[in-house]
Amino acid sequence: MVLRIFDPKALEDRKILLRVDFNVPMEGDFVSDSTRIAAHIPTVRSLCEAGAKVALVSHFGRPKGTRSEEFSLRRVLSTVETVLQKKIVFVDDCVGDIVAATMDTLPRGAVALLENVRFHKEEQENDERFASHLAAPFDVFVMDAFSAAHRADASTNGVTKFLPSFAGLLLEREVSMLSRVSDFPERPFVILLGGAKVSDKIGVVEHLLEKATTICIGGGMAFTFLAAQGHRIGRSLLEEDKIPFAGEMMQRAKENGVGILLPVDVLLAKRFEDDTYRVSDVSAIGDDELGLDIGPETVRLFGDCVRAAKTVLWNGPMGVFEREAYSSGTRRIGDALKECTGLGGTTVVGGGDTASAAKMLGFAESVSHVSTGGGASLEFFEGKLLPGIAPLLL
Ligand code: AMP
Numbered sequence: 001m002v003l004r005i006f007d008p009k010a011l012e013d014r015k016i017l018l019r020v021d022f023n024v025p026m027e028g029d030f031v032s033d034s035t036r037i038a039a040h041i042p043t044v045r046s047l048c049e050a051g052a053k054v055a056l057v058s059h060f061g062r063p064k065g066t067r068s069e070e071f072s073l074r075r076v077l078s079t080v081e082t083v084l085q086k087k088i089v090f091v092d093d094c095v096g097d098i099v100a101a102t103m104d105t106l107p108r109g110a111v112a113l114l115e116n117v118r119f120h121k122e123e124q125e126n127d128e129r130f131a132s133h134l135a136a137p138f139d140v141f142v143m144d145a146f147s148a149a150h151r152a153d154a155s156t157n158g159v160t161k162f163l164p165s166f167a168g169l170l171l172e173r174e175v176s177m178l179s180r181v182s183d184f185p186e187r188p189f190v191i192l193l194g195g196a197k198v199s200d201k202i203g204v205v206e207h208l209l210e211k212a213t214t215i216c217i218g219g220g221m222a223f224t225f226l227a228a229q230g231h232r233i234g235r236s237l238l239e240e241d242k243i244p245f246a247g248e249m250m251q252r253a254k255e256n257g258v259g260i261l262l263p264v265d266v267l268l269a270k271r272f273e274d275d276t277y278r279v280s281d282v283s284a285i286g287d288d289e290l291g292l293d294i295g296p297e298t299v300r301l302f303g304d305c306v307r308a309a310k311t312v313l314w315n316g317p318m319g320v321f322e323r324e325a326y327s328s329g330t331r332r333i334g335d336a337l338k339e340c341t342g343l344g345g346t347t348v349v350g351g352g353d354t355a356s357a358a359k360m361l362g363f364a365e366s367v368s369h370v371s372t373g374g375g376a377s378l379e380f381f382e383g384k385l386l387p388g389i390a391p392l393l394l
Pocket of ligand 1: 194195196200219237293315319320322352
């Protein structure tokens with residue numbers, strides 16, 4: 001998949017509409033994690049250094065088509081200024097004369113931040129007239145918001161009908177790293193799946209199963225697979241209606257010579273809230289117990305597999321990593337990923353909860369790539385052509 005990339009030399013004095021994702025988590029009036037903002041630094045810098053005039057457009061929360069203080073991007077302005085190390089002009093709307101007037105007076109190399117694009121309900125309807133209004137004050141559109149690329153909105157897709165459109169540097173890196181894993185993975189190729197839900201990962205498994213050497217399944221979703229093998233899983237997470245899928249997938253893997261590794265031991269508590277647990281073989285789970293992390297034998301088993309891999313894709317934590325008591329499985333598999341990267345492997349962590357775990361447990365810096373997109377990376381690995389990417393293909 002090759003994307004059209006902008007040529008900085010052609011952008012001097014041009015008015016650029018740059019789609020970013022500043023939908024960052026807040027704690028009161030403060031941005032609690034600015035990773036998403038920082039991810040756009042290379043693109044913004046490159047455009048500014050080229051002498052372009054840049055307007056940043058983003059969504060923020062779910063205001064459902066109405067203006068509100070709570071969802072105003074003004075709340076993130078000072079963080080954006082700090083992260084980008086630049087004074088930024090705030091514009092009270094993302095369409096209309098106010099935007100045109102700002103762009104007419106904005107100096108070369110300067111940046112404006114437009115108000116939340118979701119204050120207009122037409123954004124998520126991908127309304128063509130609205131997209132043309134968004135585009136009107138600009139010469140060029142640059143799409144950098146990989147994490148919003150699975151949505152066919154006016155600011156990710158519709159606007160490309162009205163402006164010459166290019167991929168930003170973040171989007172380009174995401175697509176090249178994720179394609180390297182999904183299209184031409186160097187073998188052994190190990191897929192690590194975890195997290196709460198089997199249903200979220202079905203599409204990924206269906207698309208990538210035949211390409212994998214081994215699929216290691218941990219987290220809450222492993223219990224549906226263990227149940228499909230006939231294990232008693234007590235009160236652990238179970239998606240009963242997905243047991244047939246789990247069985248079929250294990251059969252398909254066998255037919256294709258793909259290894260499936262399930263936990264051999266787990267950490268068991270009596271209640272979800274309990275921090276006291278016992279380590280048990282998966283064949284000895286009590287009816288009143290539930291599994292909240294993978295056990296040490298499983299860590300060894302999955303870890304050996306990861307260390308021997310040339311390509312690793314990881315989506316979904318191995319346990320309830322948000323709680324110290326159940327974070328060690330995810331942390332230690334993170335350590336194995338670090339080692340694999342050190343040995344020259346390509347290691348990619350899907351976005352969402354796995355990206356939060358990588359950051360929280362300290363291995364985000366030691367893997368080849370941590371995706372900024374949760375839903376977008378899942379859909380990418382399902383083999384879908386995302387609506388925010390399709391118009392940018394060469
Ligand atoms: P997902 O969004 O499907 O990747 O799920 C991520 C969530 O799965 C995290 O919040 C984890 O706490 C949770 N999780 C991981 N393992 C388990 C488990 N064994 N039981 C319950 N929840 C789990």
